[in-house]
Amino acid sequence: MSEKDRIIIFDTTLRDGEQSPGASMNIQEKYRLAQNLVKLQVDVIEAGFPVASPGDFECVKNIADNIRGVQVAGLARCHRKDIDAAWEALKKGANPRIHLFLATSDIHLKYKLKMDREQMLALAVESVKYAAAFTSNVEFSAEDASRSDLDFVCQVFEAVIRAGATTLNFPDTTGYALPDEFGRKISYLSDHIPSIDRAVLSVHCHNDLGLAVANSLAAINNGARQVECTINGLGERAGNTALEEVVMAIRTRPDQMAVSTGVVTEHIYPTSRLVSTITGMPVQPNKAIVGANAFAHESGIHQDGMLKERTTYEIMNPADIGLSKGNLVLGKHSGRHALKDRIETMGYSLTDEQLNRVFSRFKEVADVKKEMFDEDLEAILMDEVLRIAEKFQLQTLGVMSGSRVMPTAGVRLKIDDREVEQAAIGIGPIDATFRAIAELTGTTSKLLYFSVSSITGGTDAQGEVMVRIEEDGLVVIGQGADPDIITAAAKAYLNALNRMIYLKKETSRSQKSN
Numbered sequence: 001m002s003e004k005d006r007i008i009i010f011d012t013t014l015r016d017g018e019q020s021p022g023a024s025m026n027i028q029e030k031y032r033l034a035q036n037l038v039k040l041q042v043d044v045i046e047a048g049f050p051v052a053s054p055g056d057f058e059c060v061k062n063i064a065d066n067i068r069g070v071q072v073a074g075l076a077r078c079h080r081k082d083i084d085a086a087w088e089a090l091k092k093g094a095n096p097r098i099h100l101f102l103a104t105s106d107i108h109l110k111y112k113l114k115m116d117r118e119q120m121l122a123l124a125v126e127s128v129k130y131a132a133a134f135t136s137n138v139e140f141s142a143e144d145a146s147r148s149d150l151d152f153v154c155q156v157f158e159a160v161i162r163a164g165a166t167t168l169n170f171p172d173t174t175g176y177a178l179p180d181e182f183g184r185k186i187s188y189l190s191d192h193i194p195s196i197d198r199a200v201l202s203v204h205c206h207n208d209l210g211l212a213v214a215n216s217l218a219a220i221n222n223g224a225r226q227v228e229c230t231i232n233g234l235g236e237r238a239g240n241t242a243l244e245e246v247v248m249a250i251r252t253r254p255d256q257m258a259v260s261t262g263v264v265t266e267h268i269y270p271t272s273r274l275v276s277t278i279t280g281m282p283v284q285p286n287k288a289i290v291g292a293n294a295f296a297h298e299s300g301i302h303q304d305g306m307l308k309e310r311t312t313y314e315i316m317n318p319a320d321i322g323l324s325k326g327n328l329v330l331g332k333h334s335g336r337h338a339l340k341d342r343i344e345t346m347g348y349s350l351t352d353e354q355l356n357r358v359f360s361r362f363k364e365v366a367d368v369k370k371e372m373f374d375e376d377l378e379a380i381l382m383d384e385v386l387r388i389a390e391k392f393q394l395q396t397l398g399v400m401s402g403s404r405v406m407p408t409a410g411v412r413l414k415i416d417d418r419e420v421e422q423a424a425i426g427i428g429p430i431d432a433t434f435r436a437i438a439e440l441t442g443t444t445s446k447l448l449y450f451s452v453s454s455i456t457g458g459t460d461a462q463g464e465v466m467v468r469i470e471e472d473g474l475v476v477i478g479q480g481a482d483p484d485i486i487t488a489a490a491k492a493y494l495n496a497l498n499r500m501i502y503l504k505k506e507t508s509r510s511q512k513s514n
Helices: 027-040 054-066 080-090 106-113 117-132 150-163 179-192 212-220 243-252 265-279 300-308 336-345 352-368 374-386 429-441 485-513
Strands: 008-011 044-048 071-077 097-103 138-143 167-172 200-205 226-229 392-402 405-415 418-425 446-454 463-471 474-482
Touching (some): 008 200, 054 485, 071 080, 117 150, 138 200, 167 226, 200 212, 226 243, 265 374, 352 374, 374 474, 418 429, 463 485
Parallel strands (some): 008 044, 071 097, 138 167, 167 200
């Protein structure tokens, strides 16, 4: 295929994906995910919105300074302050991209921007010229384009191309469009922008009607050559276009999608798991491509067909996305080398010090469990490597409970450099544990959501707990895993409290900087 038939994959998990409630990531987590996106070989990583906060600026700068093999983009409004911040964060990157956005729909112009079309057009051109003085890699997004007057969008796009924009993004910001309609709009742009051959036409679709992927594919078939997307479809409201779904649709249906991507699909599943682990946002079991049931066959008819010929009911090979069905390879007698090999196969790279911590924890869990699965290793990696720096750490937990016993929990925590302990009574053992932790940490957080699930099968499986807490209008998610579900719950609650501290600091820094 020619270069014109190659789709640019623009990953915005670190920026738009992070806008999911509770899914905030710190600088170390963002950098680790960026490393995996390089392995996945996406073309562009949108690392953040530099002017939004000092933390976002640092994250973008860290990725731009150190990540190679991919373009790094930073988002900016059409304000010189935003553009200056974006360039300062990006300038040491390889082919850095400034991504500008300004709304074009009449509803946004009237109610949000308080300006008319002429003012909007002038500001867009001025901003693109200013950004193009820093880099030739400038993207312009017409926010709410799918609800805008198409002729006006064409006028804006032609003007910003002449001002220096090399990528034009046509977003379905509210997830309002339908596939046939969206495809026609993209085709109209191609036919009515005189200088369209000087820029790449991009789309950024939201999933409010469950059509983000369908709209993106329709756009590709009508001339779009960049798709903005996130791992697992992560994002605010109903989420964004799921990278894995677009990429595998293109790969699986070459008869209908005469294009290609540069994505190394074998890294899709490990990257999906990493995003879920870091953000605490679980992937629904029936999620396309990366869900736990995506390659499961329970129906007798399906199983019979699969035994006779895999392609009777599987249109994709699980191995193509990096999903191994034969991962039952480790136990308590496994050595360090075998563990390291398995972790690298899963897509993780650890330092010697990190491997030592993981190996020590692995041995502890393997003494309890007879068989260790990839999911068990991911839970250990979450605890030992991926967690943010912790102010609150669980030291010991003792619980007494039963049908005729008042549920009581004794908790010992390490808070900074001192150890403290507290006992509490609750409605149940987990309630008692949470009450003791709340007293020790002095938290006033409200528990919004609690769930517990089994990481793998069997009565010796690790329990995985996910909690969502709210405090002062801020919402975070916490995760914890352990063979003992009450311990897992305590870890999840503490993880959420630590995330809350991080988020509060970032919010405070952002307010001071503004």
